[in-house]
Amino acid sequence: MSDFVVNGLSRYGASDKTLLMLDDLEDQRRNTFIRIYDDGEVHIPFQAEDPNYQGSLLNKFLGIVGDDGSRWSYNNIPVYRYADALLLLAEAKNKLDEDPSAEINAVRARAYGENFAGHEFVDGTKAENTQAILDERLKEFVGEGKRWWDLVRAGDSYVFDEVAALDASEAYKIYYSISEGMLANDSELTQTEGY
Structure with missing residues (x-):
């Protein structure tokens, strides 16, 4: 893989757990990630510790490749579907x-x-x-x-x-604090526990 670069490739992107969860050949969502290997072989199913596995590409919102080979990233990204x-x-x-x-x-x-x-x-x-x-x-x-x-x-x-990275002793970090300005302007508000 040292002789070329793939934009967006991230060895640390999708976790093994995510790739394994999406590795059902009958589920169309398997193609959410393109799995990259350095040996030119087809690797099905995904093996978490395969030494030939180099990383994965998210296969969503990739844009459109024009006639000149340029990629145009003007996909509409859904908020809700x-x-x-x-x-x-x-x-x-x-x-x-x-x-x-x-x-x-x-x-x-x-x-x-x-x-x-x-x-x-x-x-x-x-x-x-x-x-x-x-x-x-x-x-x-x-x-x-x-x-x-x-x-x-x-x-x-x-x-x-x-x-x-989050420990149960730091549960308050799940929720945001309320700003001093908001607290000062609304007597009904109380600060989020832990802040």
Whole structure:
């Protein structure tokens, strides 16, 4: 790989966990990352410790390559899309002790297409449903800046399980402090605990 450079390649970008989660050949979201190897071989499935693995490229919002080979990055980046609305509804249903499987399955049906049979989600415990929703959101929205907020909504334990740099003793760091100006101008506000 030393004889060429790939813009955007990051050996430290997608974690092995993320690449393994997205390595289902029947799920169209597998192509979210292009996996780069230095031996010219096809590597399926992804092996986390493969010495030939050099990194991965996020295969979203790449723009358009013009006739002259220039890349134009003027993609519209979605803020919310239908899958987001479905999975947020699944979260709400799960928190209300309702069955979120219809919404999870609607997202999976699109992702798996004709391979959907056998990948149906069946309602489980609240914790199982929460994990399934988080997994679907990770697969669906990787690279779109939603993961942190997904973990915060899921609850403190999920944040601490997923973010190694954050310790439960620093739980207050999950939430922002309120500025001095806002506190001074609104007597109903109280500072976020820990600040």
